[in-house]
Amino acid sequence: MNSVISVTNLSKVYGGGHRALNDVSLDIRAGEILALLGPNGAGKTTLISIICGIVNPTEGSVIVDGHDIIDEYRITRSKIGLVPQELTLSMFVSVWDTICFSRGLFGKKPDPAYLEQLLKDLSLWDKKDNDILTLSGGMKRRVLIAKALSHEPEILFLDEPTAGVDVELRKDMWDLVEKLRQSGVTIILTTHYIEEAEEIADRVGVINKGELIVIDEKEALKHKLGKRQMIVELEESISSIPQSLTLWSLELSSEGDQLTYTYDSHSEHTGIAELLRAIDQAGLLLKDVNTSQSSLEDIFINLVNTPSQVS
Amino acid sequence: MMNVQAVKVIYKYEMLRAWDTLLQSFASPVISTVLYFVVFGSAIGGRIESIEGVSYGAFIVPGLIMLALLTQSVSNASFGIYFPRFTGTIYETLSAPISYIEIILGYVGAAASKSFIIGLIILATAGFFVELNVVHPIWMMGFLILTCISFSLLGFIIGLWAESFEQLQLIPLLVITPLVFLGGSFYTIDMLPPAWQTVSLFNPVVYLVSGFRWSFYEVSDVSVHISLLMVLLFASICLTIVWWMFKTGYRLKH
Numbered sequence: 117m118n119s120v121i122s123v124t125n126l127s128k129v130y131g132g133g134h135r136a137l138n139d140v141s142l143d144i145r146a147g148e149i150l151a152l153l154g155p156n157g158a159g160k161t162t163l164i165s166i167i168c169g170i171v172n173p174t175e176g177s178v179i180v181d182g183h184d185i186i187d188e189y190r191i192t193r194s195k196i197g198l199v200p201q202e203l204t205l206s207m208f209v210s211v212w213d214t215i216c217f218s219r220g221l222f223g224k225k226p227d228p229a230y231l232e233q234l235l236k237d238l239s240l241w242d243k244k245d246n247d248i249l250t251l252s253g254g255m256k257r258r259v260l261i262a263k264a265l266s267h268e269p270e271i272l273f274l275d276e277p278t279a280g281v282d283v284e285l286r287k288d289m290w291d292l293v294e295k296l297r298q299s300g301v302t303i304i305l306t307t308h309y310i311e312e313a314e315e316i317a318d319r320v321g322v323i324n325k326g327e328l329i330v331i332d333e334k335e336a337l338k339h340k341l342g343k344r345q346m347i348v349e350l351e352e353s354i355s356s357i358p359q360s361l362t363l364w365s366l367e368l369s370s371e372g373d374q375l376t377y378t379y380d381s382h383s384e385h386t387g388i389a390e391l392l393r394a395i396d397q398a399g400l401l402l403k404d405v406n407t408s409q410s411s412l413e414d415i416f417i418n419l420v421n422t423p424s425q426v427s
Numbered sequence: 428m429m430n431v432q433a434v435k436v437i438y439k440y441e442m443l444r445a446w447d448t449l450l451q452s453f454a455s456p457v458i459s460t461v462l463y464f465v466v467f468g469s470a471i472g473g474r475i476e477s478i479e480g481v482s483y484g485a486f487i488v489p490g491l492i493m494l495a496l497l498t499q500s501v502s503n504a505s506f507g508i509y510f511p512r513f514t515g516t517i518y519e520t521l522s523a524p525i526s527y528i529e530i531i532l533g534y535v536g537a538a539a540s541k542s543f544i545i546g547l548i549i550l551a552t553a554g555f556f557v558e559l560n561v562v563h564p565i566w567m568m569g570f571l572i573l574t575c576i577s578f579s580l581l582g583f584i585i586g587l588w589a590e591s592f593e594q595l596q597l598i599p600l601l602v603i604t605p606l607v608f609l610g611g612s613f614y615t616i617d618m619l620p621p622a623w624q625t626v627s628l629f630n631p632v633v634y635l636v637s638g639f640r641w642s643f644y645e646v647s648d649v650s651v652h653i654s655l656l657m658v659l660l661f662a663s664i665c666l667t668i669v670w671w672m673f674k675t676g677y678r679l680k681h
Contacts, residue, residue, distance in 0.1 A: 168521075200515075222524060223524055
């Protein structure tokens, strides 16, 4: 697939000496939804801010649709819409005026019909003449999204779009994201809600301490890094794991009625068949068996805590 | 290709902001100027002889217009760019396909237009109090426009530099106001002791007021050509500073 954004060896050191990004390289594919995960202060916002032109890079380059973000900023910026993390809005202007302003700022001629549809899609049409000051937090968030989409961008950055947002708006937002994706817009969102990434993204990147630890297809990531567990429930509790089962490094639950076996899901030899046979031979009676795969959240926590493990 | 739409919307919304706060934007400078007329022109001015053939009330008109122009240009332009920095909405301008020249055209253009309108309103107001006679209207307009632009640029610099509302007020309070009051708005420089006359020549406002007053009454402290040169010099210095600020991303981009 074509890459719409190419980030190469990007580093950012702020004035105070803080290294917010360290040699980050990644390709964002046209039309995909990419979720960037990472704890607070990991460098997600810095990465986005550089691509959008708000922060100057210290080293490295960013190419958007074949154009350099510094030498050809007019072309690259007109392709990008940004929904910032904070509710940064001029409070004393109306919803309609602020989106008209945004569209003009990005060099687009007025198009009332497009903006009307946009506000309707975001359930903002009946608030169009209200001053932003009078809107609720969720409505302000919608206005920020409307501003970002007012110039019909090909690439949309959503920085923590669902922080402090109610269930209804979150659902509306994901519907909109889906609609945008279908119209060909590339979407990059940062979040620390892992379920969100799991639900909506095609690919997931994890950033920690200014470094991109991993980026891959969501399913591939789960497959590559995920562990599977098999939990064996026993008819009768046991006080210790029989000698013949030590080979599998099982964990015994505190009640003594559950054995947990953790294995690598894509290994050639999972050892499940042998384990079940050995349990049988040890004279233990099975009540139930179930398996589970680790979620992105488990993977994420694992990655952030031990970053060296992946490289 | 210039982003004309962007310049248009910045200009338009900056002007709209003034319209929304009509009283503060236009009425307050007019009211304070009227007060100056009442106090200096009528009450005190009546006891002052005419200066170089011009009655004191008429003599102070150009100075009063400059006083309003300078303070309004600085406060409008500094607030216009400081406020988006303060609220964070500047992110949008920084992420837009717009050059720094276009940002300056939008913000400084709007601030300068506002003070220009204020200047004209005060001029018209002054017409009610004293008999006005503009000998060189083109020079008068020239000085008016150049002053609006150069002091709006200065205000823009202050708005980019300030990191708090206190700092935003600091320069106007500590620098602009004294310069304006000591800039010959209410007197001619040769009314001062010789030492202070020399000091006054380092005050850029002296040249502005002098040149502007010359365009009314052909009465001036320094040659009108020197005045014009000094205004142009001041505008170029401000432009250079703004250019440097944008080039380095000073206080705007990390």
